[in-house]
Amino acid sequence: xxxxxxxxxxxTLSEEAFLTINCTYTATGYPSLxxxxxxxxxxxxLLLKATKADDKGSNKGFEATYRKETTSFHLEKGSVQVSxxxxxxxxxxxxxxxxxxxxxxxxxxxxxxx
Amino acid sequence: xxxxxxxxxxxxxxxxxxxxxxxxxDMNHNSMYWYRQDPGMGLRLIYYSASEGTxxxxxxxxxxxxxxLNKREFSLRLExxxxxxxxxxxxxxxxxxxxxxxxxxxxxxxxxxxSRLTVL
Numbered sequence: 001x002x003x004x005x006x007x008x009x010x011x012t013l014s015e016e017a018f019l020t021i022n023c024t025y026t027a028t029g030y031p032s033l034x035x036x037x038x039x040x041x042x043x044x045x046l047l048l049k050a051t052k053a054d055d056k057g058s059n060k061g062f063e064a065t066y067r068k069e070t071t072s073f074h075l076e077k078g079s080v081q082v083s084x085x086x087x088x089x090x091x092x093x094x095x096x097x098x099x100x101x102x103x104x105x106x107x108x109x110x111x112x113x114x
Numbered sequence: 115x116x117x118x119x120x121x122x123x124x125x126x127x128x129x130x131x132x133x134x135x136x137x138x139x140d141m142n143h144n145s146m147y148w149y150r151q152d153p154g155m156g157l158r159l160i161y162y163s164a165s166e167g168t169x170x171x172x173x174x175x176x177x178x179x180x181x182x183l184n185k186r187e188f189s190l191r192l193e194x195x196x197x198x199x200x201x202x203x204x205x206x207x208x209x210x211x212x213x214x215x216x217x218x219x220x221x222x223x224x225x226x227x228x229s230r231l232t233v234l
Contacts, residue, residue, distance in 0.1 A: 043118070043227045049222070101173075102159075104156035106154050106155055
């Protein structure tokens with residue numbers, strides 16, 4: 001079935017450092033790709049999305065480009081802040097277990113220090 | 115603020131006890147979902163409801179039951195809790211007409227804050 005693989009965390013950075021969180025996927029067809037973020041004590045919320053190849057999703061300084069040739073959707077930010085500390089989930093719309101659904105990666109914890 | 119509300123936020127149960135997690139949304143969404151989140155495993159779908167009056171099994175439905183009481187409310191019940199059900203549970207909703215149709219690419223889920231359940 002379809003799946004998502006994220007880099008293992010935690011990722012620890014100093015404030016203003018460059019962030020990359022890797023995400024690769026396996027899917028039949030043409031999935032849409034998402035990044036969700038979970039701040040401490042809260043539920044997940046959509047950060048950005050891309051619906052077709054070469055699309056770039058962006059929000060709050062974060063960006064990710066849908067790369068079909070490398071089946072990747074890496075999350076990047078040029079200068080992280082302490083407030084970006086959270087768990088980041090890559091996800092795709094896919095077919096698994098006999099039905100269409102939103103498939104999540106395991107999550108990557110980011111810790112940003114002053 | 116509009117959104118998804120879950121109760122309770124924390125619960126401790128003994129093995130064999132039963133309980134119900136409540137979820138309500140005020141966004142007039144048709145579809146609602148229950149996920150569980152376990153370390154290193156991301157989110158796994160337990161049950162979903164494409165619309166009022168319908169429910170379907172997800173990836174890990176064993177040991178759970180659900181009720182879509184009305185358009186706003188979707189509850190998750192553990193009839194006889196087991197330690198393997200210790201987890202954080204998230205309710206979510208979306209505006210898609212059919213929960214099984216994600217191919218439009220427009221599907222976005224709104225999540226509740228989560229319910230942490232411990233089964234001893």
